Amino acid sequence: MTDETAVLAPSAAGSERPAAEGGDRRQLWRSRRYRWDLRWSPYGFVAPFFLFFAAFGLFPLLYTGWAALHQVELTDPDAMTWVGLRNFTRLWDDAFFWNALRNTFTIGLLSTVPQLAIALGLAHLLNYKMRGSAFFRVAVLTPYATSVAAATLVFVLLFGRDYGMVNWVLSTVGFGPVDWQNGPFASQVAVSTIVVWRWTGYNALIYLAAMQAVSADLYESAELDGASRWQQFVHVTVPSLRPTIFFTCVVSTIGATQLFGEPLLFNGGAGATGGSDHQFQTLGLYLYEQGWVNLHLGRASAIAWAMFLILLLIAGAARLLRRVSR
């Protein structure tokens, strides 16, 4: 750092004596200001990030742990009563919490697995040389530009029990109507569909980017060995993409644990219960219900911590899995 400063500061103070005394002083001042600028401006450039992060990221993060140990009501957030671990023990005995945890897991699985599998195939197709490739890429990404709110409201109609398009199609091919909103499993499938619809194209593009980085030599030698296109996909493309696949798995899992908007709005305006029988209430939704419907901010904080711990558990399991599979 200091050596660079020395190189970069061109006229070190007092090295030469100009004719006028005033000019000398000005020169001195200018070079001092110059060195001061060099030294401190990097901190100035990174300061906004850290200032905002400290205020709206770090402070709340630490404070959540504190709030989870208190009884705090939304109606009067200043009045905090120490309750120790009671918020957590209550959660442990809370059937709705376990229900939400189970639902989050099922919906997460139902949305993440098809989403990534389809994305992989889609990326493979997009990787071919073809006419209109730019159009196809933009088209499959369009759902990404649609908000959770708008997308869910549309899918509520499409999945309507009596007049919805999905059931109409099913009935024309000879299946009975499915109660997409009240069936426990059916509703979770429907909620997952919204997630799959919104994020498949996005993941496909991430895979496509990784595919384009795979060396052509690998494919050539595979072709020389007589591998079919499908065999090339399985034995060359997928192994080369393993880091990217792992990355998307992590990101989608994190996204799945935080699922909130879809189950909130799939309820047809009935609130944060996640269906008449909590059949598609996720942890994110349960947190919202406890905090902003039932007004128990302390309990909401405890749920937030539980979610974080679950994420850490998943991350630990993923690491273990990676080490074993290597």
Add this chain to the structure above:
Amino acid sequence: MRSLRAGKPTYVVLGVFTLGSLFPLVWTAIAASRNNTRLAQTPPPFWFGGNLGHNLSVAWTDANMGTALLNTVIVAGTITAGTVLFSTLAGFAFAKLRFRGRRPLMALVVATMLVPPQLSVVPLYMLIAELSWTDRLQAVVLPALVGAFGVFFMRQYLVHALPFELVEAARTDGASSWRVVWHVVFPAARPAMAVLGMLTFVMAWNDFFWPIVALTQNGSPTVQVALTGLGRGYIPDQSVIMAGALLGTLPLLLVFLVFGRQIVGGIMQGAVKG
């Protein structure tokens, strides 16, 4: 990179995917152009009706869509401007400047990406309640004004796109840091700033969880919060809800129509470098 020619089946399958991607959006417009009674019949409508204007105007007044759209433009615009500016500055510092604590600070930036937003939502709410910001737009804007992803994205870009010599040449000419940023960094970073700007705008426009928590009283909602309100009517009029969904989606679709290729490129670029 290899590129085999696509056969007919590829076009067919991609066509099906395209249809699946676009159909719900097109159908939003179809449903918005019908009325509630028609939507409660089988088979569902597959083509446009004549009720679009009426539904749009009802959604506009009922859900206060004008205000909501304006609020969303303000929120998403400010967040985008702030994120792009601050990310470029920090990304430049991390990519090209040497200063004490650079490595640990960058590690801290990356670490903040791993923290789930739910973990801070309760205290954040208490904070904005303390500041009497509930229902004010700054409650949504300020926490989102910087982001680790942006810093990371700009750093990765500038490491390669901005030659050291350029910075040093400007320095030797006696340029102050701000002049270097203005005349060297910003021009070099412009493509990445554009991509980051579009990605941020899409994200900010569609953000749901925090706005719905922070803007509880529906005084000055964003489009997403307003849409939630539309669905909560006593007997919800589905065609009006669809009109509202259309209003909330159209601006972004227009952005997409114009900048779609750049956004695609940005996501793919971020994927490889991230």
